[in-house]
Amino acid sequence: MELQYISDAAGNHTAVVIPIKDWEALTDQYVELKKADKKTKGVKPSDFVGIIPDDVADAMQAYVKESRENWG
DSSP states (O other): OOOEEEEOTTSOEEEEEOOHHHHHHHHHHOHHHHHHHHOOTTOOGGGGTTTSOHHHHHHHHHHHHHHHHHHO
């Protein structure tokens, strides 16, 4: 998965862009993400607690951290 980061003027990451094929794979795997993609009004991060298994969430966090370190 090749991620792109959007940064503000101070160089702080403000968003992440993932390729659509990777997004589609994630949303196919996690139906709740697809629902959120279509209906984001009023959605809070806490609404998704427990949807992704802890081991998957930890792996995703590790990947993002590694990507940040490799980016700069």
